[in-house]
Amino acid sequence: MDAQQPAGPQARRLEGPEPEGVDNAVDQAITAIREHIGELPNWNDRFPLLKDGRQGGPASTYLPYLDAHDHAQVAKNLFGVRAYRRPLAREVERLDTLDTSTLGWFTMFRGLVPVDWLIDAMRTTNTADSRSLMPERSLTSLQQRGIRSILRRTPQPVLRRILKEPVHQARRTLADAADSTAHRLAVTRDLDLLPEIIAARGQRRVRGSRDLEHLVRDLPAIERWHDPRGRTAQRVIQEEIHALREMEHYNREIRLLPEGTAQVADWDLWKDEAFRVQALGLIEDRRRELTAARDRERYEREEARRIERIAKQAERHQWALQTAALLDGREAAPGLSLVVARDAETLSRWGAMLNNCIGGYAGELELDVFAAVCEADGRVRLNLQITQSHGVEQILGKYNRDAERELGEAAQQVVDGLVAMEVSFHSHALGMGGLRLPQRTH
Numbered sequence: 510m511d512a513q514q515p516a517g518p519q520a521r522r523l524e525g526p527e528p529e530g531v532d533n534a535v536d537q538a539i540t541a542i543r544e545h546i547g548e549l550p551n552w553n554d555r556f557p558l559l560k561d562g563r564q565g566g567p568a569s570t571y572l573p574y575l576d577a578h579d580h581a582q583v584a585k586n587l588f589g590v591r592a593y594r595r596p597l598a599r600e601v602e603r604l605d606t607l608d609t610s611t612l613g614w615f616t617m618f619r620g621l622v623p624v625d626w627l628i629d630a631m632r633t634t635n636t637a638d639s640r641s642l643m644p645e646r647s648l649t650s651l652q653q654r655g656i657r658s659i660l661r662r663t664p665q666p667v668l669r670r671i672l673k674e675p676v677h678q679a680r681r682t683l684a685d686a687a688d689s690t691a692h693r694l695a696v697t698r699d700l701d702l703l704p705e706i707i708a709a710r711g712q713r714r715v716r717g718s719r720d721l722e723h724l725v726r727d728l729p730a731i732e733r734w735h736d737p738r739g740r741t742a743q744r745v746i747q748e749e750i751h752a753l754r755e756m757e758h759y760n761r762e763i764r765l766l767p768e769g770t771a772q773v774a775d776w777d778l779w780k781d782e783a784f785r786v787q788a789l790g791l792i793e794d795r796r797r798e799l800t801a802a803r804d805r806e807r808y809e810r811e812e813a814r815r816i817e818r819i820a821k822q823a824e825r826h827q828w829a830l831q832t833a834a835l836l837d838g839r840e841a842a843p844g845l846s847l848v849v850a851r852d853a854e855t856l857s858r859w860g861a862m863l864n865n866c867i868g869g870y871a872g873e874l875e876l877d878v879f880a881a882v883c884e885a886d887g888r889v890r891l892n893l894q895i896t897q898s899h900g901v902e903q904i905l906g907k908y909n910r911d912a913e914r915e916l917g918e919a920a921q922q923v924v925d926g927l928v929a930m931e932v933s934f935h936s937h938a939l940g941m942g943g944l945r946l947p948q949r950t951h
Contacts, residue, residue, distance in 0.1 A: 555575060555576060556571065556574050556575060556577075557577075557578055558574050558577055558578070558579075558580070558583065558605075559571055559574050570610070570613060570647075572586075573586035573587045574586075579598075580598045580599075580601045580602035580605065581593070581595075581598040583598075583601055583602075583605075584597045584598040584601045587601065587612065587615075587616050587619070588616065588619050588624065588627070589619065589620070592619070592620075592624040594625075594628065596628050597624060597627070597628050597631075600628055600631035600632060601631075603631075604631060604634060610647055610648070610680070611634065611676055613648070613653075614679070614680055615627055615630065615631055617653070617656055617657055617660060618660065618668060618672065621660055621661065621665070621668060622668050622669065622672070626668075626669055626672055627672070629672075630672035630673065633673070634676055648680070648684055651687070651691060652684050652687045652688065653687075654687075654691070655686070655687025655688070655690050655691050656683045656684065656686070656687045658687075658690070658700050659683060659686060659687065659690070659700065659703065659721070659725060660683075662700055662701070662703040662704050663703070663704075663707065663721060664704070664707060664712050666712050666713075667707070667712055667715045667717075667721065670715075670716060670717050671683075671717055671718050671721070673717075674717055674718055677937050678718070678937065678939065679717075679718040681937065682718040682719055682721075682722050682939075683718050683721070683722065685722060686718075686721065686722040686725040686726065689725060689726050690725060690728075697730060697731065698725060698726075698728040698729070698730065698731065699728055699729055699731050700725075700728065702728055702729065703724065703725065703728065706724050706727075706728065707724065710724070719909045719939075720909075723866060726866070752779065752780075753776070755779075755789075756774050756776070756779040759774060759779075759788055759789065759792065760773055760774060762792045762795065762796075763788075763791070763792065765795070766791065766792070766795070770791060771788060771791045771792070772788070774788060822876070824897075825876050825897050826875055826876060828897045829875050829876055829877060829878050829897070830875065832878045832895065832932075833849040833851075833878050835930065836849055836878065836880055836930065836932070837849040837880075839926075839930065840926070841882050841922075841923045841926045841927065842882075842919050842922035842923045842925075842926055843919075843922070844884060844885060844919075845882050845883065845884060845890070845916075845919060845922075845923060846882075846883055846885075847880050847881070847882060847883075848880060848881045848883050848889075849878060849879070849880045850874065850879040850880065850881070851874075852874070853868070853871035853874065856868045856870060856871055856874070856879060857871075859881055859889055859892055862889050862907075863889060863892060863905075863906065863907045863908070864907060864908050865892065865905060865907075865908070867879065867892050867894075870894065877894055877895060877896045877897075878893075878894075878895040878896075879892070879893065879894055879895075880892075880893045880895065881893070882916075882923055890906060890915055890916055891904055891905065891906050891912055891915060891916065891920075891923065891940075892904075892905055892906075895932060896935075899933070899935040899938075900932060900933030900934050900935055900938075901927065901932060901933070901934045901935060901938050902935045902938055902939065903938065903939045903940055904923075904924075904938060904939070904940040904941065905939060905940040906940070909939075909940075910940075911940045911941070911942040911943065911944075912924075912940045912941070912944060913942060913943040913944055914943075920943075920944060921944055921945070924941075924945075924946065924947075925947050928946060928947050
Protein backbone atom coordinates (compact mmCIF):
# COMPACT_ATOMS: atom_id res chain seq x y z
CA MET A 510 0.00 0.00 0.00
CA ASP A 511 1.41 3.38 -1.03
CA ALA A 512 1.14 5.64 2.04
CA GLN A 513 2.89 8.98 2.39
CA GLN A 514 3.22 11.35 5.34
CA PRO A 515 3.15 15.05 4.29
CA ALA A 516 4.94 17.64 6.38
CA GLY A 517 2.86 19.00 9.27
CA PRO A 518 0.34 17.31 11.56
CA GLN A 519 -2.77 18.61 9.83
CA ALA A 520 -3.14 15.88 7.15
CA ARG A 521 -1.97 12.36 6.37
CA ARG A 522 -2.33 10.91 2.91
CA LEU A 523 -3.04 7.19 2.75
CA GLU A 524 -3.29 6.46 -0.97
CA GLY A 525 -4.82 7.67 -4.20
CA PRO A 526 -3.89 9.65 -7.32
CA GLU A 527 -1.81 12.80 -7.28
CA PRO A 528 -3.77 16.05 -6.61
CA GLU A 529 -3.05 17.28 -10.15
CA GLY A 530 -4.74 14.21 -11.59
CA VAL A 531 -7.82 14.76 -9.44
CA ASP A 532 -8.05 18.42 -10.48
CA ASN A 533 -7.80 17.51 -14.15
CA ALA A 534 -10.50 14.88 -13.83
CA VAL A 535 -12.80 17.34 -12.07
CA ASP A 536 -12.23 20.01 -14.75
CA GLN A 537 -12.99 17.50 -17.49
CA ALA A 538 -16.18 16.41 -15.75
CA ILE A 539 -17.36 20.03 -15.32
CA THR A 540 -16.65 20.75 -19.00
CA ALA A 541 -18.62 17.66 -20.08
CA ILE A 542 -21.57 18.63 -17.87
CA ARG A 543 -21.67 22.16 -19.28
CA GLU A 544 -21.57 20.84 -22.84
CA HIS A 545 -24.49 18.54 -22.03
CA ILE A 546 -26.81 21.01 -20.24
CA GLY A 547 -25.82 24.21 -22.05
CA GLU A 548 -25.75 27.66 -20.54
CA LEU A 549 -27.19 28.05 -17.05
CA PRO A 550 -30.19 30.40 -16.70
CA ASN A 551 -29.59 33.88 -15.32
CA TRP A 552 -30.91 34.42 -11.79
CA ASN A 553 -32.26 37.90 -12.52
CA ASP A 554 -34.16 36.62 -15.58
CA ARG A 555 -35.89 33.82 -13.66
CA PHE A 556 -36.41 35.79 -10.41
CA PRO A 557 -37.00 39.41 -11.51
CA LEU A 558 -38.49 40.37 -8.13
CA LEU A 559 -35.46 39.07 -6.22
CA LYS A 560 -32.67 40.90 -8.02
CA ASP A 561 -31.10 41.85 -4.71
CA GLY A 562 -29.68 38.32 -4.57
CA ARG A 563 -31.83 36.69 -1.89
CA GLN A 564 -30.94 33.17 -3.04
CA GLY A 565 -29.07 32.17 0.10
CA GLY A 566 -31.97 30.57 1.96
CA PRO A 567 -33.85 27.31 1.45
CA ALA A 568 -35.39 26.80 -2.00
CA SER A 569 -38.91 26.88 -0.52
CA THR A 570 -38.45 30.56 0.40
CA TYR A 571 -37.77 31.84 -3.11
CA LEU A 572 -39.44 29.32 -5.47
CA PRO A 573 -42.79 31.23 -5.28
CA TYR A 574 -40.93 34.06 -7.06
CA LEU A 575 -39.88 31.88 -10.03
CA ASP A 576 -40.83 33.69 -13.28
CA ALA A 577 -43.13 36.01 -11.29
CA HIS A 578 -43.08 39.58 -12.65
CA ASP A 579 -45.51 41.00 -10.10
CA HIS A 580 -46.58 40.24 -6.54
CA ALA A 581 -50.00 39.11 -7.71
CA GLN A 582 -48.36 36.01 -9.19
CA VAL A 583 -46.31 35.53 -6.01
CA ALA A 584 -49.51 35.66 -3.94
CA LYS A 585 -51.12 33.03 -6.21
CA ASN A 586 -48.07 30.79 -5.88
CA LEU A 587 -48.06 31.15 -2.10
CA PHE A 588 -51.77 30.87 -1.31
CA GLY A 589 -53.35 29.35 -4.44
CA VAL A 590 -55.21 30.84 -7.39
CA ARG A 591 -58.65 30.37 -5.80
CA ALA A 592 -57.61 32.30 -2.70
CA TYR A 593 -56.17 35.24 -4.65
CA ARG A 594 -57.42 38.73 -3.81
CA ARG A 595 -55.93 42.09 -4.76
CA PRO A 596 -55.53 43.09 -1.09
CA LEU A 597 -53.63 39.82 -0.59
CA ALA A 598 -51.16 40.79 -3.34
CA ARG A 599 -50.68 44.22 -1.78
CA GLU A 600 -49.88 42.69 1.62
CA VAL A 601 -47.48 40.18 0.04
CA GLU A 602 -45.65 43.06 -1.64
CA ARG A 603 -45.56 45.05 1.61
CA LEU A 604 -44.30 42.13 3.68
CA ASP A 605 -41.77 41.23 1.00
CA THR A 606 -39.50 43.84 2.59
CA LEU A 607 -39.19 41.55 5.67
CA ASP A 608 -37.33 38.27 5.85
CA THR A 609 -39.15 35.59 3.87
CA SER A 610 -39.98 33.66 7.04
CA THR A 611 -42.77 36.17 7.76
CA LEU A 612 -44.63 35.29 4.55
CA GLY A 613 -43.81 31.62 5.14
CA TRP A 614 -45.60 31.78 8.48
CA PHE A 615 -48.87 32.92 6.89
CA THR A 616 -48.68 30.18 4.24
CA MET A 617 -48.89 27.66 7.10
CA PHE A 618 -52.59 28.61 7.31
CA ARG A 619 -53.28 28.14 3.58
CA GLY A 620 -56.60 26.38 3.06
CA LEU A 621 -57.32 26.24 6.79
CA VAL A 622 -58.90 29.69 7.31
CA PRO A 623 -60.73 32.19 5.09
CA VAL A 624 -58.32 34.29 3.05
CA ASP A 625 -59.82 37.47 4.53
CA TRP A 626 -58.49 36.39 7.95
CA LEU A 627 -55.03 36.05 6.47
CA ILE A 628 -55.23 39.51 4.88
CA ASP A 629 -56.33 41.05 8.19
CA ALA A 630 -53.50 39.31 10.05
CA MET A 631 -50.92 40.41 7.48
CA ARG A 632 -52.14 44.02 7.73
CA THR A 633 -51.43 44.06 11.46
CA THR A 634 -47.81 42.99 10.91
CA ASN A 635 -45.89 46.25 11.20
CA THR A 636 -42.91 46.28 8.82
CA ALA A 637 -41.17 49.12 10.65
CA ASP A 638 -41.24 47.26 13.98
CA SER A 639 -40.31 43.97 12.36
CA ARG A 640 -37.13 45.35 10.82
CA SER A 641 -35.87 46.25 14.28
CA LEU A 642 -36.44 42.77 15.67
CA MET A 643 -33.72 40.16 15.98
CA PRO A 644 -33.94 37.83 12.87
CA GLU A 645 -35.67 34.60 13.71
CA ARG A 646 -34.03 31.29 12.92
CA SER A 647 -35.71 29.64 9.91
CA LEU A 648 -38.04 26.77 10.69
CA THR A 649 -36.67 23.38 9.73
CA SER A 650 -38.69 21.21 7.35
CA LEU A 651 -39.53 18.90 10.27
CA GLN A 652 -40.84 21.87 12.28
CA GLN A 653 -42.87 23.11 9.32
CA ARG A 654 -44.52 19.71 8.88
CA GLY A 655 -45.15 19.50 12.62
CA ILE A 656 -46.75 22.95 12.82
CA ARG A 657 -48.91 22.24 9.77
CA SER A 658 -50.06 18.93 11.33
CA ILE A 659 -51.03 20.77 14.51
CA LEU A 660 -52.86 23.56 12.68
CA ARG A 661 -54.82 21.09 10.51
CA ARG A 662 -56.29 19.55 13.65
CA THR A 663 -57.11 22.88 15.31
CA PRO A 664 -60.58 24.51 15.02
CA GLN A 665 -60.85 27.75 13.04
CA PRO A 666 -61.76 29.98 16.04
CA VAL A 667 -58.48 29.00 17.70
CA LEU A 668 -56.57 29.56 14.44
CA ARG A 669 -58.04 33.05 14.23
CA ARG A 670 -56.79 33.87 17.71
CA ILE A 671 -53.32 32.58 16.79
CA LEU A 672 -53.29 34.77 13.67
CA LYS A 673 -53.90 37.81 15.87
CA GLU A 674 -50.73 37.12 17.89
CA PRO A 675 -47.35 38.67 16.96
CA VAL A 676 -45.75 36.51 14.28
CA HIS A 677 -42.48 35.96 16.15
CA GLN A 678 -44.32 34.85 19.31
CA ALA A 679 -46.67 32.38 17.61
CA ARG A 680 -43.85 30.96 15.41
CA ARG A 681 -41.60 30.36 18.38
CA THR A 682 -44.33 28.80 20.52
CA LEU A 683 -45.64 26.43 17.83
CA ALA A 684 -42.10 25.50 16.77
CA ASP A 685 -41.55 24.28 20.34
CA ALA A 686 -44.84 22.37 20.14
CA ALA A 687 -43.78 20.78 16.84
CA ASP A 688 -40.41 19.76 18.33
CA SER A 689 -42.27 17.82 21.02
CA THR A 690 -44.40 15.85 18.53
CA ALA A 691 -41.88 14.28 16.17
CA HIS A 692 -38.36 13.02 15.73
CA ARG A 693 -36.56 12.51 12.45
CA LEU A 694 -37.29 8.78 12.60
CA ALA A 695 -40.30 8.58 14.90
CA VAL A 696 -43.62 10.13 15.94
CA THR A 697 -43.70 10.87 19.67
CA ARG A 698 -47.18 12.37 20.19
CA ASP A 699 -50.54 11.17 18.87
CA LEU A 700 -51.83 14.34 17.18
CA ASP A 701 -55.03 12.61 16.06
CA LEU A 702 -56.25 13.02 19.65
CA LEU A 703 -55.82 16.82 19.52
CA PRO A 704 -59.33 17.70 18.19
CA GLU A 705 -60.90 15.54 20.90
CA ILE A 706 -58.75 17.17 23.60
CA ILE A 707 -59.64 20.68 22.39
CA ALA A 708 -63.36 19.79 22.30
CA ALA A 709 -63.19 18.39 25.84
CA ARG A 710 -61.49 21.53 27.15
CA GLY A 711 -63.66 23.92 25.15
CA GLN A 712 -62.52 26.03 22.21
CA ARG A 713 -62.98 29.28 24.12
CA ARG A 714 -60.48 28.14 26.74
CA VAL A 715 -57.78 27.62 24.10
CA ARG A 716 -56.88 31.29 23.89
CA GLY A 717 -53.84 31.15 21.63
CA SER A 718 -50.60 29.44 20.69
CA ARG A 719 -49.40 29.01 24.29
CA ASP A 720 -52.50 27.12 25.36
CA LEU A 721 -52.32 25.04 22.19
CA GLU A 722 -48.68 24.18 22.91
CA HIS A 723 -49.60 22.99 26.41
CA LEU A 724 -52.35 20.74 25.01
CA VAL A 725 -49.92 19.25 22.47
CA ARG A 726 -47.30 18.57 25.15
CA ASP A 727 -49.95 16.87 27.30
CA LEU A 728 -50.90 14.42 24.52
CA PRO A 729 -50.09 10.78 25.29
CA ALA A 730 -46.55 9.80 24.33
CA ILE A 731 -46.21 7.09 21.68
CA GLU A 732 -43.35 5.46 19.80
CA ARG A 733 -44.21 4.95 16.13
CA TRP A 734 -41.03 4.35 14.16
CA HIS A 735 -40.75 4.93 10.41
CA ASP A 736 -39.16 2.22 8.26
CA PRO A 737 -37.39 4.09 5.44
CA ARG A 738 -36.75 0.88 3.50
CA GLY A 739 -40.30 -0.42 3.49
CA ARG A 740 -41.42 -3.95 4.30
CA THR A 741 -42.59 -5.27 0.92
CA ALA A 742 -39.23 -6.34 -0.51
CA GLN A 743 -38.45 -10.04 -0.24
CA ARG A 744 -35.49 -11.10 1.85
CA VAL A 745 -33.64 -12.65 -1.09
CA ILE A 746 -33.79 -9.40 -3.06
CA GLN A 747 -32.39 -7.50 -0.10
CA GLU A 748 -29.54 -10.00 0.20
CA GLU A 749 -28.69 -9.69 -3.50
CA ILE A 750 -28.73 -5.90 -3.31
CA HIS A 751 -26.35 -6.06 -0.36
CA ALA A 752 -24.04 -8.48 -2.19
CA LEU A 753 -24.03 -6.32 -5.33
CA ARG A 754 -23.08 -3.21 -3.34
CA GLU A 755 -20.37 -5.22 -1.58
CA MET A 756 -18.98 -6.32 -4.95
CA GLU A 757 -18.99 -2.74 -6.30
CA HIS A 758 -17.22 -1.56 -3.15
CA TYR A 759 -14.60 -4.31 -3.56
CA ASN A 760 -13.93 -3.36 -7.19
CA ARG A 761 -13.43 0.27 -6.19
CA GLU A 762 -11.08 -0.65 -3.37
CA ILE A 763 -8.77 -2.90 -5.40
CA ARG A 764 -7.98 -0.08 -7.83
CA LEU A 765 -5.82 1.38 -5.08
CA LEU A 766 -3.95 -1.88 -4.43
CA PRO A 767 -0.71 -2.79 -6.25
CA GLU A 768 -1.40 -4.01 -9.79
CA GLY A 769 -1.94 -7.75 -10.03
CA THR A 770 -2.81 -8.13 -6.37
CA ALA A 771 -6.53 -8.72 -6.87
CA GLN A 772 -8.88 -9.76 -9.65
CA VAL A 773 -11.81 -7.57 -10.73
CA ALA A 774 -15.06 -9.37 -9.92
CA ASP A 775 -18.22 -9.77 -12.00
CA TRP A 776 -21.54 -11.02 -10.63
CA ASP A 777 -20.99 -14.67 -11.56
CA LEU A 778 -17.54 -14.70 -9.95
CA TRP A 779 -18.80 -12.86 -6.86
CA LYS A 780 -21.45 -15.50 -6.19
CA ASP A 781 -18.58 -18.00 -5.63
CA GLU A 782 -18.31 -17.96 -1.85
CA ALA A 783 -14.66 -19.10 -1.82
CA PHE A 784 -13.64 -16.28 -4.16
CA ARG A 785 -15.67 -13.75 -2.19
CA VAL A 786 -14.02 -14.70 1.11
CA GLN A 787 -10.55 -14.53 -0.43
CA ALA A 788 -11.29 -11.20 -2.18
CA LEU A 789 -12.56 -9.53 0.96
CA GLY A 790 -9.51 -10.71 2.85
CA LEU A 791 -7.21 -8.85 0.43
CA ILE A 792 -8.64 -5.47 1.37
CA GLU A 793 -9.32 -6.13 5.05
CA ASP A 794 -6.02 -4.66 6.24
CA ARG A 795 -6.60 -1.45 4.27
CA ARG A 796 -10.18 -1.21 5.54
CA ARG A 797 -8.97 -1.57 9.12
CA GLU A 798 -6.35 1.13 8.65
CA LEU A 799 -8.84 3.57 7.14
CA THR A 800 -11.38 2.80 9.85
CA ALA A 801 -8.82 3.31 12.59
CA ALA A 802 -7.81 6.67 11.08
CA ARG A 803 -11.43 7.81 10.89
CA ASP A 804 -12.09 6.61 14.42
CA ARG A 805 -9.11 8.55 15.74
CA GLU A 806 -10.21 11.72 13.99
CA ARG A 807 -13.80 11.29 15.19
CA TYR A 808 -12.69 10.63 18.75
CA GLU A 809 -10.49 13.73 18.73
CA ARG A 810 -13.36 15.87 17.42
CA GLU A 811 -15.83 14.47 19.94
CA GLU A 812 -13.37 14.90 22.80
CA ALA A 813 -12.76 18.52 21.83
CA ARG A 814 -16.51 19.15 21.67
CA ARG A 815 -17.00 17.44 25.03
CA ILE A 816 -14.35 19.56 26.72
CA GLU A 817 -15.83 22.71 25.19
CA ARG A 818 -19.33 21.67 26.30
CA ILE A 819 -18.15 21.03 29.87
CA ALA A 820 -16.44 24.43 29.97
CA LYS A 821 -19.58 26.18 28.75
CA GLN A 822 -21.74 24.32 31.26
CA ALA A 823 -19.37 25.28 34.08
CA GLU A 824 -19.41 28.92 33.00
CA ARG A 825 -23.22 28.85 32.75
CA HIS A 826 -23.48 27.24 36.18
CA GLN A 827 -21.23 29.85 37.78
CA TRP A 828 -23.24 32.64 36.16
CA ALA A 829 -26.52 31.13 37.47
CA LEU A 830 -25.19 30.92 41.03
CA GLN A 831 -23.96 34.51 40.97
CA THR A 832 -27.17 35.85 39.44
CA ALA A 833 -29.35 33.89 41.89
CA ALA A 834 -27.39 35.34 44.81
CA LEU A 835 -27.79 38.83 43.35
CA LEU A 836 -31.57 38.60 42.86
CA ASP A 837 -32.83 36.41 45.71
CA GLY A 838 -34.73 38.50 48.26
CA ARG A 839 -34.34 41.78 46.38
CA GLU A 840 -37.25 44.19 46.10
CA ALA A 841 -38.59 44.16 42.53
CA ALA A 842 -41.20 46.91 43.14
CA PRO A 843 -42.96 48.43 46.17
CA GLY A 844 -44.55 45.54 48.04
CA LEU A 845 -43.10 42.92 45.67
CA SER A 846 -39.90 40.90 46.11
CA LEU A 847 -37.92 38.33 44.11
CA VAL A 848 -37.57 34.71 45.24
CA VAL A 849 -35.16 32.40 43.36
CA ALA A 850 -35.99 28.69 43.05
CA ARG A 851 -33.31 26.39 44.47
CA ASP A 852 -34.91 22.98 43.85
CA ALA A 853 -37.38 21.18 41.61
CA GLU A 854 -39.99 21.03 44.35
CA THR A 855 -40.22 24.83 44.38
CA LEU A 856 -40.70 24.95 40.59
CA SER A 857 -43.40 22.30 40.79
CA ARG A 858 -45.22 24.23 43.53
CA TRP A 859 -45.07 27.46 41.52
CA GLY A 860 -46.41 25.66 38.46
CA ALA A 861 -49.37 24.36 40.46
CA MET A 862 -50.06 27.82 41.95
CA LEU A 863 -49.99 29.64 38.59
CA ASN A 864 -51.22 26.75 36.42
CA ASN A 865 -48.23 26.85 34.07
CA CYS A 866 -45.44 24.50 32.99
CA ILE A 867 -42.50 25.99 34.90
CA GLY A 868 -42.14 22.71 36.77
CA GLY A 869 -40.94 21.11 33.54
CA TYR A 870 -37.76 23.22 33.60
CA ALA A 871 -36.26 21.41 36.60
CA GLY A 872 -33.45 20.05 34.42
CA GLU A 873 -32.21 23.61 33.81
CA LEU A 874 -31.88 24.54 37.50
CA GLU A 875 -28.50 26.08 38.34
CA LEU A 876 -27.93 26.64 34.60
CA ASP A 877 -30.75 29.16 34.14
CA VAL A 878 -32.27 31.29 36.90
CA PHE A 879 -35.95 30.77 37.74
CA ALA A 880 -37.49 33.41 39.97
CA ALA A 881 -40.92 34.43 41.28
CA VAL A 882 -42.28 37.89 42.00
CA CYS A 883 -44.06 37.54 45.36
CA GLU A 884 -46.20 39.70 47.57
CA ALA A 885 -45.32 40.28 51.21
CA ASP A 886 -47.50 37.32 52.32
CA GLY A 887 -45.63 34.97 49.95
CA ARG A 888 -48.28 34.88 47.23
CA VAL A 889 -46.64 34.26 43.83
CA ARG A 890 -47.73 36.69 41.10
CA LEU A 891 -45.20 36.19 38.28
CA ASN A 892 -42.67 33.57 37.17
CA LEU A 893 -39.44 34.49 35.36
CA GLN A 894 -36.92 32.49 33.37
CA ILE A 895 -33.53 34.24 33.01
CA THR A 896 -30.77 32.78 30.82
CA GLN A 897 -27.13 33.76 30.45
CA SER A 898 -27.37 34.23 26.69
CA HIS A 899 -30.63 36.21 26.43
CA GLY A 900 -31.58 37.51 29.88
CA VAL A 901 -35.29 37.38 30.79
CA GLU A 902 -36.97 35.03 28.30
CA GLN A 903 -40.34 34.67 30.09
CA ILE A 904 -42.19 36.88 32.57
CA LEU A 905 -45.68 35.42 32.95
CA GLY A 906 -48.52 35.42 35.43
CA LYS A 907 -51.29 32.94 36.18
CA TYR A 908 -52.44 30.89 33.18
CA ASN A 909 -49.45 32.34 31.29
CA ARG A 910 -50.97 35.81 31.23
CA ASP A 911 -48.77 38.75 30.25
CA ALA A 912 -47.19 40.49 33.23
CA GLU A 913 -49.19 43.69 32.72
CA ARG A 914 -52.50 41.78 32.76
CA GLU A 915 -51.44 40.15 36.01
CA LEU A 916 -50.01 43.14 37.89
CA GLY A 917 -51.17 46.22 36.00
CA GLU A 918 -48.89 49.24 36.43
CA ALA A 919 -46.76 47.37 38.96
CA ALA A 920 -45.51 45.13 36.12
CA GLN A 921 -43.64 48.06 34.58
CA GLN A 922 -42.09 48.79 37.98
CA VAL A 923 -40.88 45.18 38.15
CA VAL A 924 -39.28 45.50 34.70
CA ASP A 925 -37.66 48.80 35.66
CA GLY A 926 -36.36 47.23 38.87
CA LEU A 927 -34.81 44.27 37.03
CA VAL A 928 -33.12 46.56 34.52
CA ALA A 929 -31.77 48.61 37.43
CA MET A 930 -30.24 45.36 38.75
CA GLU A 931 -28.53 45.02 35.33
CA VAL A 932 -30.75 42.13 34.23
CA SER A 933 -31.18 42.13 30.43
CA PHE A 934 -34.28 41.11 28.46
CA HIS A 935 -34.68 39.01 25.32
CA SER A 936 -36.08 41.11 22.46
CA HIS A 937 -38.91 38.57 22.09
CA ALA A 938 -39.42 37.78 25.78
CA LEU A 939 -42.81 36.19 26.45
CA GLY A 940 -45.17 38.16 28.65
CA MET A 941 -43.87 41.65 27.78
CA GLY A 942 -47.04 42.83 26.02
CA GLY A 943 -47.72 46.48 26.85
CA LEU A 944 -44.41 46.91 28.68
CA ARG A 945 -41.31 48.84 27.66
CA LEU A 946 -37.65 48.51 28.48
CA PRO A 947 -36.12 51.67 30.03
CA GLN A 948 -32.93 53.06 28.55
CA ARG A 949 -29.90 52.25 30.67
CA THR A 950 -27.75 55.12 31.83
CA HIS A 951 -23.99 54.73 31.67
